Each structure stands twice: as structure tokens, then as C-alpha cells.
Amino acid sequence: MMTSLQTQLKYDVEAIRADFPILQRRVNGHPLVYLDNAATSQKPRQVIDALVRYYEFTNANVHRGLHTLAEEATEAYESARAKVARFIGAEPESVVFTRNATEAINLVAYAWGLANLKSGDRIVLTEMEHHSNIVPWQLIARLKGARLHYVPFTPEGEMDMEALDNALRQEPKLVAIVHVSNVLGTVNPVEEITRKAHAVGAKVLIDGAQAVPHKPVDVTRIGCDFYAFSGHKMLAPTGIGALYARRELLEEMPPFLGGGSMIRRVTHEFSTWADIPTKFEAGTPNIADAIGFGEAVDYLQHIGIEAIQQHEQQLTVEALRLLGAEEDIVVYGPRDPQRRCGLVSFNFKHVHPHDVAQVLDARGIAIRAGHHCCQIIMRRLDVTATARASFYLYNTIEEIHTLVEALDDVRKVFGKYGG
């Protein structure tokens, strides 16, 4: 990988760390080493302050009042939408605020799926999907009599493109695929997959929860129909996420939830809908956290998403190098760091990942251990769980070293039985 000296000098990880109050915490007597970013990221002072500022200075309902606060709140909310949209190369009208990526996918499943899928239609998923991009489709498939088809991944942890081509020959109505796997770290070739799926007339939904926080994403260049992601994995508060959908689709789709805001005219029998994207935002939205989402995007853009990607790439290279050299450890996912993004899943051959996480926690190191909401991947890997270290802009090479050194504690507790 090309890393110019100039970029290294510009990327000041200590200055970034100073913006995140929680990184000052000590856990079990040790400085916190937070390596669970794929679960949720920490929040910079700027985002926390934006929430306080909103509640102390601007708080009012949006799209309703004519008073100053209502106008300011509406302006702040819509400006956050514009920032989030611009960050992924979309127009603001194409971005609907949701609670998270899961809700965004459910919105598509219920609003688009119920109206467009019929008995016998095929939905192509992959075995790499998070439960959030499986379960909504199972529910809709059951309601409509549609069939699910899963594309497997190779032993290296990459999408089996031949199997995908075969699945596309059956002319599915929808291909729903993860951009970056939250277990394997694999970056899927979403542009190519979208092109191929469109060639057979399928719509394409991409789950970008692990992609948008870590790498440049341009939905227009990808050409997909739907793109879902969460704010809390990219420095924003919990409870706010977004769905991008092509304008024509949003316009023809029926609403997902009904209520206030999303209507134009309500009569005894029926109602007509507000313009997009408001048509899909029933009730008072999560105004404060949407504004925090906008602030988070500002922060990421200030550092530079390419610079963040490059920084994480260095951490991934080091983690793969060190963990890959341990004889008692199995590392999952592509070997080539260029084909993956920001996280490394691994297992001790003879120690359960819960026990690994427990021992690391005693050293202040936070990793995730479990099935990561990907039981299908777990079954394919023939494990019930894995340990996962996931990185972000504020992590350091030293923290990777602390993690690898602390694995010796695991060996001390569990090693003497020949484990």
C-alpha cells in the first residue's frame, strides 16, 4: 500500500483521540483499549456538544411550527440530511432518516417488498449477511410466497461470484447484499454485482453499515437502488440511521409507517402522501440525533474518509501480521488486507472466544465475542462464535500490540491443560 510520508504526518491520531472523552477512561485499572468499533463507535466531543446545544438552544418540533425555534430546528434537521446525503454522493430527497440500518432494510422490505414481490419470486441474499439483511426478507418471503436463495462465500471468505452468476440466471427480483462483512471484513465488489443484477432486471439493496464509516462510498457510482447504514457506527448517536433509495423508487413506493408529517391531505377514508423523503418519516423524528449525525459526518470529512481508511488499513495489516503468526490462533477472512476493511475475526484453537474476551477485559481491552448476528457465517466456519477486534480512526498501532501481548494472559489461564 502506498503511504506517503506526508499523509502519515498529517494524520495526527493523538489529536483525534483528544476529541473523544471516553478514551480517557480506565477499565479494570488499565487504559481503555476500545476495539469493538464494528458494534458501535465512540463519539467525539463535537457530536456530544451538538446534542447539548440543540436541546439547550434550539429544541422544537420540525416541519410544523412557524416560530423561530421551529424554523431553526427544521433548518438544522434538513441540513443534517443534506450532509449525510452528500457524504454518500446522494441528493437529500433520496435520503430517509431511520433508526438504524436494520430499520432502513425493513422499510424497503415492507414498503417496496410487499408491493412488488409475488408468489414464486426469488430474492438473492448471501451467506455473509448480518441477520438484519436476512430476517426482514424471511418475513416478507413468508407473507408473499417468495423464495430466498443464498450465495455462498469461498473458503477465503470472498463472495463466490460464479455462484452469484448462477443465482442471477434465475432472474431474481431483488439482490440484497452486504458491502463489508462485519465478521470476515470482506469488501464485496458491489459495483460489479449491481451491474450484473441490473442486467437481469433485479433491484439491488446494499447493507452498508460497516462500509460508510470506514471507506468512501458513492451510491451514484455504485448504481444501487437501495443503500442502508447506521449513524452510531460512524461517530453519531444511537437511534439514527439512513436509507438511500433512488428517487423514482421512493416516489412510487407506498409508505412504510403512517401518521403525522407523512401526509398531504387526510380524509375519513383515505389520505395522500407528503413528498419524499418526508413520506417515509411518520411522526416526530429523532431530530437531535439526526443533527448529531450531521455533526459526525462533518467530523469524518474534516479528518478525511480516505485518510481514515488508510490509517485503518495500517492497523489491519499489523493485526493480520501478528495474529497470523500465532500458531494457536485461526484468523478468518481474506488474507489480503486490500480486500478487507477495518476488522479482524479470530479464534484460539482451544479457547472459547467468550473466555478470550473476558480475560482481555481484565486488561481494559474491549473486543467482541459471539456470533455477531451472523449465525449463517458461524455455521459455515463451523464455530459457534468468534473473537473480533474492530478498528476506527482513533485506534493506534500500540493498541494492536497491547491486544496481541494480552493474548498471553489467555494462554496463562487456559494453557496449562494443553490448550
Added chain:
Amino acid sequence: MVDDELYREIILEHYHHPRYKGALPDANLTAEGMNPLCGDELTLYLKTDGDRIVEARFDGRGCSISQASASMLTEAIRGLTVDEAKALLERVKAMLTGSPHEPFDEDDDLSALEGVKKYPVRIKCALLAWTTLEEILHK
């Protein structure tokens, strides 16, 4: 280092040398337990003669705490009547959840599980085998 309260010697010993692990082909009572939070799976097999549990085995995959707890369970309930097993089950559950209970002797392996109650996330691991037993006994 990690608190020795959790990873007591006896727990690690049961984990690495589980007492009655593997299917019991002539079991007349079985149940499967799962911890959806972590994906741990466990099958419990019992053979009863009238009211008495004459054999108990378990199979499955899980962390040291869930496996050690299952191993201790199979050892502890052999030879008990169903009512005695139910009483033991309640006693272990009370110990793990910090409710009043008759304490276990120090030389009883089950006493080693008491350290788990300080780790709320791991209580479910220790309980898995016992809630699976509960399912069988209340069928």
C-alpha cells in the same frame, strides 16, 4: 490478570475434562438449550428408572463456564430423584442469581460456580445447562 474468582481451578478442570460428555443413545429424556446471545448450544440426555435419574450426559459447544457447569450438573444429578434434582436446580439458580439459598460445601464442585455471579454477562453461560434440565423436568 483476570479475577481468579471466575476461572477457579475446578471450573477449568471440568472444562478441560468434562465428566459425562457425548450423546446417551438410550436416553429417555432429552432437551436442547441455546444461548441466543452467544450461540452456545447444549443437549442434555437423561435416563430415568421410575422416579430416579440413573444416567446423565451432555453434548454441545460453549465457553469454559457453560461447559464446566454442564459437566458438574451431569455429575451432581446422577442417582437423584426428579424432586431432588428439582431442588438442586433451584439451589444452583439461587446461588447464581444471588438469592437466598442453602450454601454448597466448599468441597462440592458446584460451589466454584458462585464466583460467576459477579459477572452478570456470564451468569447465562453458567445457567444454560440448568435451564435445559428445568425444561426436561417440567415437561
